[in-house]
Amino acid sequence: MPSMVDTDAVVIGAGPVGLFQVFQLGLLGLKAHLIDVLPEVGGQCVALYPDKPIYDVPGVPLCTGRELARLLLNQVRPFLPLNVASGQCEQVHLGHLVSEVQAEGDGHFLVQTDHGLQLRARSVFVAAGAGAFVPRTLNLPMLEGAKNVHYHLDDATIGALGGQHVVVSGGGDEALSAVVALTALPDGQRPSELTLLHRRDQFQAEPELDAQVRNLLASGRVKLVVGMPTDGVAQDGGVRSLTVLGPDSVARELTLDHLLVRQGMSPKLGPVSQWGMSLERKQVSVSPATFESSTAGIYAVGDINIYPGKKRLLLCGFHEATLAAHAAAATLNPEAPQHLLYTTTSPLLHQRLGVLQGH
Structure with a gap:
């Protein structure tokens, strides 16, 4: 990635509204880069209620939620072209938290992320939902920066867990889904031992x-350890064990190779409040005609x-993204002429979409 990338627009937030925002900008001939702190697109829909x-x-x-994200991602592909060699899109930056937006x-605008990415944009679109969704942690200092502590069950994480003793922390849908997914992996990719760690022997998940x-x-394919982790042992950049205080008030050591913390996500407004925009009740005040901030x-x-x-409805977000794109254009x-073009009849829009004439 070059040290500085120029673009027409930066869209912050890769949820459904952010994806549709990129689509609307693309229809109007504006190139956009998409940034999200989560490791996959879909935002709240995928992070909180994927199924x-x-x-x-x-x-x-x-x-x-996952299906909706997939539909929107397919729709926006003409404007987020994949790199054939890597299978990635150079305009999509996942796992990045936008730390600064400077006029x-x-x-x-200079848009910077916590990973050192710098984008120079003519316009910025904040589609961050309730804020940046970050994983809930166990609040144990030795976990911070540990190389064997994971918060997302993505392909990279799955690839590291084969043949290992994996502890999954949590008792909600996210944790239980991870347990089911890991046990369903083929031989060689599946953990050799799988332990579910939760504060009590009751879960907050869908009945099925x-x-x-x-x-x-x-x-016996999965073990359950009931209790609260209160401490741990770190060595060589990783966590080797957790001290778990059981319901009988006895502390026991739980050794592990990898820790997967799946305790849900928490929205935080974060740096948005420092970008100079007027806020009302931790939300950005906008004009309802253009959705431009102060x-x-x-x-x-x-x-x-x-x-x-x-x-606060999803369909209203799609409407807002459309008017914001036209206002920015x-x-x-x-x-440029500000004539309203229709995807049903416009050759220009068909060209931008890659639609063959007559289809």
Whole structure:
């Protein structure tokens, strides 16, 4: 990645509204980079309720959060082209927390992340939902920076767990889903030993998921350790064991090779409050006509914004992204005709979408 990348727009937040924001910008000929602190696209829909049903997306009677993210990602692909060799998109930056947004004198913005990424953009769109979703931790100092402590069950994490003793911490859907997924891996990729650590022998998960894990516990494929981790032993950059205080007030040592903390996500407004925009009740105040914030050139869409009559509904976020994109296009390209084009008939939009004539 070059030290500085120039682009028309930066969209902060890769949830459904952020993905649709990139799509709308692309239709208007504006190139966007997409940033999210989570390791995969989908935002709150995927982080908090990936398999729960959603019923109020226009034209889609029923889909899960994960399915919706996949549909939107497929829709936006003409404007987020994949690198064939790597299978990645150079315009998508996952696992990055935007640490700073600075207005420059020439009308551009410098957007910086905690990983050193620097983007120079003509406009910024904040689609951060309720804030940056970060994993809930165990609040044990020795876990910070430990190379064998994981918070996401992505491909890289799964690849490190084969043949290892893995402790999964948590008692909700996220933890139990991880346990089921790890036990379903083929030989060679599956952990040699799997322990579920939770403060009590009761889970807060969907009944079907609860039953699956209870069957795994009964069969001996998964062990359950009940108690609260109070301390641990770190060595060579990793955590080697946890001290767990049981319900009988006895502390016991739980050795491990890898710790997977799956205790849900917590939204934090974070650095957004330091970017100079007017806030109301920890939300960005915007104009309902353009969804521009008090800082010209920075727009806010979705649950992160507030204006008279605001409804925190997904379909409203799609509407806001559309009007914000058109407002930005008119500002960035004032000499261009502002005629409304339709995807059903416009050859220009068909060209941008890669649609063959007559289809």
